[in-house]
Amino acid sequence: MSQPFGAWSREVAEQYAFAVGPVDPYLAAGDVGEEGLPVAFAGASVGPDGFAPDPEDQAVIxxxxxxxxxxxFDLVTVTSGGTAQWRVELEQVWIGWQTYPEAEAVEAEYASCLTDVGAEPNPDLWGGASGMDLRSASQPQIDLALLVVGCKEQVRYVPRLADVVAAHQAPVLETYAAELGAYRADVDLVVEAAREVLELNADVMVQG
Amino acid sequence: MPSMHHRPGALRRAVALSAALSTAFLLAACDDLSPTVPDGFDQPGPSPSSDPAPADDDLGLTWGPDGVATLGSGAVLDRATGHVELPSDRYLESWEEVQTLEMARNAAVAACARLSGLDVQAVRWEIDPLSG
Incomplete structure (x- = not known):
């Protein structure tokens, strides 16, 4: 599950506004934004402070x-690099749904509503608003998010867009039903194995 | 900043989806809320915590006691988390599953590094997800 159409739930907006909420068990509840995304044991070659790893250690890693x-457990390995035809076709829907006339009509209604209540649509993000901040759950952000949610409720934004995307996915899911079922079974197996590895190696994992 | 950069030896492999995830709207479940409605808007549907029975809202959606509504298209809306499940999501790897794989991969790397003599406690490294 995800939130492909932006903030729409009043319950969530009341608490997090547009911010990314705590979703990782290793992070303390209440963290949002910059510290609120799950991390585990991955890194970058150079940290934000310019830190670079020791070359010998890095070679071992x-x-x-x-x-x-x-x-x-590498994602590219698990997903076969994303080259399966069903994935390509689903991706085309995902890339293209904002160009469907029925979706554009929904977005236009939402944008009109937002203007009517004194806010501005975000030109770079469907379902967003100008001034929104994904890192903040401050009261002004909550107030703005509630305006967004109100407009989305008014125009039935999420159910209509979800139906649009689902309708365009349907023929792909039908055509590749067997392949998709097999893929899902493979993912289930590798995820189960991943959970076992995590349990066996809990002592090397970051504990928030 | 998050607690990170403990010492040299950080893992170099960036998480492939970290940049995408940083802009995704992924929100945690929340409870004990007291929603307010700004002027000019209709009242939202019944709160799952206050009305355990399925009920239609003004927009024709039927919310179950768990705050979930299933559309005719098969998409599922979860009001408590703000998540939307599209039909393809039932087959594709979920965000939680991707995270599990990432962590398991890194755990495997760490276990291997420990066998190679590396002090894995010292190479712990929490990425800044917004840096990609």
């Missing part, structure tokens, strides 16, 4: 990364 025990 790089070698271990290429081991089969790690590669079997």
């Amino acid at each position: 790089d070698a271990c990364y290429l081991e089969a025990d790690a590669q079997r």
Whole structure:
């Protein structure tokens, strides 16, 4: 599940506005925004403060990364690089749904409503608002999010767009039903294995 | 800033989806809320915590006691979390599953590094997801 149409739930907007909420068990409840995304044990070559890893340590890490025990959980490996035809076609829907006339009509109604209540649509983000901040759950952001939610309720924004996307997905899901079922079964297996690895190696994981 | 950069030896592999996830609207469940309605808007549908029976809202959606509504198209709306499940989501890897895979991969790397003599406690590294 995700939130592809932006903030729409009044219950969520009341607490988080547009911000990304705490979704990781390793993070303390209440963290949002910059510290609110789940992290585990990955990194970058150079940290935000300019820090760089020790080359010898990094060589060990790089070698271990290429081991089969790690590669079997690599997302590209699991998803076969995203080259399956069903994935390509679903991606086309996902890339293109904002160009469908029925979706554009919904967005236009939403934008009109938002203007009517004194806010401005975000030109770069469907279902957003000018001035929205994904990192803040401040009261002004909550107030703005509630304006957004109100307009989305008024024009039935999310159910209408969800129906639009679902309608365009339907023929793909029907055509590739067997492949999709097999893929789902494979994902279930690898995720189950991943959970076992996490349980076995809990002592090397970051604990918030 | 998050607690990070503990010492040299940080893992180099950036999480492939971190940049995308940083802009995704992923919100946690919340409870014990007292919604308010700004002027000019209709009242929202019944709160799942105050009305356990399924009920239609003004927009024709039927919300179950868990705050979930299923559309005719098969999409599922979860008011408590703000999540939307599209029909394809039942087949594709979920965000939670992607995170599980990422963590398991990193745990496997760490376990391997420990066998190679690396002090894995010292190389713990929490990425800044917004840096990609």
